[in-house]
Amino acid sequence: MKLQQLRYAVETFRCNLNVSEAAERLFTSQPGVSKQIRLLEEELGVQIFIRSGKRMVAVTPAGRAVLEIAERILRDTQQIKQIGHEFTHTNKGELTIATTPTLARFRLPESVMQFLHAHSDVKFSVKQGAPNDITDMVLRGDADVAISSQATTQSFGLELKRLICEHWGYAILLPQSHPLAKLPEIELADIIAEPLLTYEYMLQNDAPLGRALARTDVKDCRIALAANDYELLQTYVKMGLGVGLVDAAVTQAIDDELILRDVSHLFTPDSVQLIVRQDLLLSNYIYDFFECFSPNLTRERVNKLLYAPPVDDFSI
Numbered sequence: 001m002k003l004q005q006l007r008y009a010v011e012t013f014r015c016n017l018n019v020s021e022a023a024e025r026l027f028t029s030q031p032g033v034s035k036q037i038r039l040l041e042e043e044l045g046v047q048i049f050i051r052s053g054k055r056m057v058a059v060t061p062a063g064r065a066v067l068e069i070a071e072r073i074l075r076d077t078q079q080i081k082q083i084g085h086e087f088t089h090t091n092k093g094e095l096t097i098a099t100t101p102t103l104a105r106f107r108l109p110e111s112v113m114q115f116l117h118a119h120s121d122v123k124f125s126v127k128q129g130a131p132n133d134i135t136d137m138v139l140r141g142d143a144d145v146a147i148s149s150q151a152t153t154q155s156f157g158l159e160l161k162r163l164i165c166e167h168w169g170y171a172i173l174l175p176q177s178h179p180l181a182k183l184p185e186i187e188l189a190d191i192i193a194e195p196l197l198t199y200e201y202m203l204q205n206d207a208p209l210g211r212a213l214a215r216t217d218v219k220d221c222r223i224a225l226a227a228n229d230y231e232l233l234q235t236y237v238k239m240g241l242g243v244g245l246v247d248a249a250v251t252q253a254i255d256d257e258l259i260l261r262d263v264s265h266l267f268t269p270d271s272v273q274l275i276v277r278q279d280l281l282l283s284n285y286i287y288d289f290f291e292c293f294s295p296n297l298t299r300e301r302v303n304k305l306l307y308a309p310p311v312d313d314f315s316i
Helices: 003-014 019-025 030-044 061-088 101-106 108-118 131-140 188-192 208-214 230-238 248-253 284-293 299-307
Strands: 049-052 055-059 093-099 122-128 145-148 160-168 170-175 196-198 223-226 243-247 258-262 270-277
Touching: 003 019, 003 030, 003 061, 019 030, 055 061, 093 131, 093 284, 101 108, 101 122, 101 230, 101 243, 101 248, 108 122, 108 284, 122 131, 131 145, 131 160, 131 270, 145 284, 160 299, 170 230, 170 248, 196 230, 223 230, 230 243, 230 258, 243 248, 248 258, 284 299
Parallel strands: 093 122, 093 145, 196 223, 196 243
Antiparallel strands: 049 055, 145 270, 160 270, 170 243, 170 258
């Protein structure tokens, strides 16, 4: 069994069983990928993929178990390489952050500038996606850290750990001429009477909007547009499609034709959190990034939050 064979099988699975796409990502040929996967299956004595002719169409139950372990082996192999790199190049490496579009624009830039000023030799990259997507990137090893201010459906425990940094409230984005802009205080009934434009995750029942509605007799409201991109929400608010329910932290990007009214008192705040794999090797520069993003996340505090062992009670 070779690591290359495991890598080919895992990448094929990640590419939705498209061997051509997997081969392109791996910079090799399609026949080469297919051959190595066949050799792996023959050695294991089980079929990983179900085939229809030459096409792979599904994963077998045994294949799912193999792929899960294979992903873990590949991540651990990368960790071993990183350990060697960490001890020979303490200030060099790569750091990939996955975050939502709102955080990428309004919360991340200042931290990134501060970090790169101190770590110019670190290759830094940012990926964007919805809350569940960026958490999946961390689970797959495609990102080192996810930064989210919104709920995810993933559970935290053995594989994922999170560091809560701060809390964000919500605001209503309105045209300056909108009737709600003239109210001394906006209530939930005022908001849900209007067509709403908000983030996709707000459609979940356990999101702040759903929890707020659960406290009233109103069980539903009209969502005119759901999108993860604040710029898109702002554009359609300007067009008069409805009112926007957005993070209160977007104050510096308000268009001159719009107004932002804080309604944090109506909704449960969301926590801005850093999400990492439990087995992530934290290099010196990753600790430094945490502290750049949130000064209270010192190395000592991070280690305590992530790695503090449970307290055993040996009393009788």
